[in-house]
Amino acid sequence: MNGISPLWGICPFNKIKDNLIACRAKSRLPENAKTVIVACFPYLLEDSQYKNRNISKYAVVTDYHNVALARLEKAADKLRTLYPENKFSAFADNSPIPEVRAACAAGLGVRGINTLLITKKYGSYVFIGEIVTDLEIKSTDNKTNACIGCKKCIDACPARAVSETDFDEKGCLSAVTQKKGELTAEEEDLMKKCGCVWGCDICQDVCPMNADAAKTEIEEFLSSPVSCISKGCELDGRAYEWRGRNVIERNIKIQQK
Ligand code: SF4
Ligand code: SF4
Incomplete structure (x- = not known):
């Protein structure tokens, strides 16, 4: 897993089995799942890459769903070759696994009051993905801690x-x-306070546990940052692509009012 993610751990499936999220992807869980291999994908870039930023830091890098899933599928393929009797299913975000809970149970970090996973090295600037398998693998931790509060x-x-x-x-x-459609005046005011047209980083940026967060070393994230978007911007391969142009351009308009 080391070539796939710089931070990963093992969570026993029974630690999260009572908190599974109802979604379509649930049908891909292996029968008799025993283990969740949880991987973190850090995304923080150098400050110079955030010049004139008007979107959340997580959206500055190329769409993490594609990056995380491609890497996890590669790992799952290797595991399928090594353990042909077992099943391996990869997930990222669109997942039945409560990812923060699983990551904490794997010893990868603590849960912040802001609900995010906070890792020791990368702070909360990480995406989470996982491979669920019916192969039994020894867990890397079994405690769920909290942030410093x-x-x-x-x-x-x-x-x-x-x-x-x-x-x-x-x-x-x-x-x-x-959100689709018209926003209320209150929602528009909130957006203006944040200054972003997509997402918000305020609770992460003020978190002292993020003060020395390490920068990403993931090549796909280093290669194509886009920190400021405007009318007519490219949506392909970005984290906001799924929401479509109307919502993005409505938000840009609000910030220009
Ligand atoms: S600070 Fe921003 S991202 Fe954090 S909870 Fe509040 S609105 Fe959401
Ligand atoms: S800002 Fe403080 S209370 Fe909030 S998540 Fe960070 S450490 Fe926890």
Whole structure:
């Protein structure tokens, strides 16, 4: 797995089996799944790559779904050759696996109050993907820890989406910038406070556990950064492509008002 992801670990399937997410991809889980191989894909770039940035840092790099899935499928193919009797299914984001929970259970980091996985080396600037298998593999950890609880993310969130006990997924600016149709005046104001036309990084940027986050060494992410988008921008292969031009250009217009 080392050539696939710089940070990975093993979570026993029974640690997350009661928290599976209902989605179509669930049908691809191997019968009698025993192990989740969890991989993190760091995406933080050098500050110079974020000049005039108007989209979330995760969207500056090429669409991670493609990168993570291609890498995980490559690993799964090798595993299928080594263990022909076993099944291996790769997932990234569109996954029945509660990814943060699985990553914590694999010892890859802690869960932040902002609900994100925070790793020691890369902070929360990581994408998560996984291979689920019916092969039994020894786990790398079995504890789920929490972040240091400084509450800076709660105080800094312009949408008041973060609290100690709850996370308002729909109210988070990440979700607001993805909404179709007209936004309310309140939602537009929130977007302007953040300054982004896609996503929001505020709770990550204020998190002290991200202060020394290491930069990515993943070639695909280093090769094609786009930090600022405008009317008529290329959508192919970007993390916002799935949402379509209308929503992206509506958001650009809001930031220009
Ligand atoms: S991404 Fe932005 S809006 Fe969402 S919880 Fe974090 S600070 Fe709040
Ligand atoms: S800002 Fe503080 S409370 Fe929020 S996730 Fe980071 S360490 Fe945890």
